[in-house]
Amino acid sequence: MYKDVTPDRWSRVSIEAVSKAGLMSGYPDGTFQPEKPLTREEMASILHRWMFRNGLFDDILPAVMPSIVMVHTGTNLGSGACIANDQEGSYIITNNHVVGLNTTFTLMKENSENFPGEIVVADQHNDLALIKTAKTLPPLKLAEQDPALGEPVAVIGAPAGLIESVTVGIISNLSRQGGKWLQLDAPINPGNSGGPVINERGEIVGIAVAKIVGEAFEGLGYAIKLQVVKDFLARVADKIR
Structure with a gap:
């Protein structure tokens, strides 16, 4: 991430985590200068960003919520998210241990009528399952890369x-x-x-x-x-x- 932060540097993981979280950044020349002293005003800036960290998701949650469902089997409940759709409806990803041996489900959203879903495929080994529903939901995007430690x-x-x-x-x-x-x-x-x-x-x-x-x-x-x-x-x- 920074040309002066080597892979074996003891603080590398922490530096990458705070950078990806937006709490600190490097310099225009591509360095982090890990041994440079921190001024009081720089510390104030970092703490200010941290104070508002809990509001990090405020802007994107309204766009995400329409994709989320509760999965009810009749005896068990869990959650799921739309990850794809087609002309016939939407595909919901969830856990295999949520669906169990059931093949049909009641899907629920807040302030909305319930709607049915049915199993498409289940993977017991990795504890994943895919449900199909005729209701059209907006799909969420899968991230391109894994999250960072501390993200x-x-x-x-x-x-x-x-x-x-x-x-x-x-x-x-x-x-x-x-x-x-x-x-x-x-x-x-x-x-x-x-x-x-x-x-x-x-x-x-x-x-x-x-x-x-x-x-x-x-x-x-x-x-x-x-x-x-x-x-x-x-x-x-x-x-x-």
């Missing part, structure tokens, strides 16, 4: 059946579950499973899948990585007309 993300879904709920956090680790999952500190609860994890541009960077539960644990959520999602969609591309 802000938002999780959107229906925890406890609370449709179109948003929680915000950062990427805490880039490789869990054998490299297939991301770790994040944004709150994830039952009902969030299958919902999208988005970046500040409203692009999908992962699919919420699990959390560690226990009194001693907090902020340990997981999402299926972007590349796993892309590989799944590539394998089932013939089913998306």
Whole structure:
């Protein structure tokens, strides 16, 4: 990212994370100058950006929400997001453990009538599934690359059946579950499973899948990585007309 920040520099990961989050930037000559002293006014500028970090998603959420659904099987509920559509409707991505053995579903949105969906394909190994609905929804874009360590993300879904709920956090680790999952500190609860994890541009960077539960644990959520999602969609591309 910066020509004076070498791959083996101890602070490289932190420098890249704060740069991608928009908290700090380099100099016009392509350097970061990591050993340069920080003035009080520069620190004030950084803290000012951090104070307004929680509003990072305000502008893009209204455009993202129309793509989000709650998936109800009759006995189980989860979340999903539209990732493609055609003349006959839309395709919703979610978790395999949300759909289970069911083949038909009730899809729900806030302040809208419920509408039906049916299974297209499920991948138990990677815990992903694709649902088709006749209702036309705007598709979300998949990000071109994985998020950076420390990058802000938002999780959107229906925890406890609370449709179109948003929680915000950062990427805490880039490789869990054998490299297939991301770790994040944004709150994830039952009902969030299958919902999208988005970046500040409203692009999908992962699919919420699990959390560690226990009194001693907090902020340990997981999402299926972007590349796993892309590989799944590539394998089932013939089913998306």
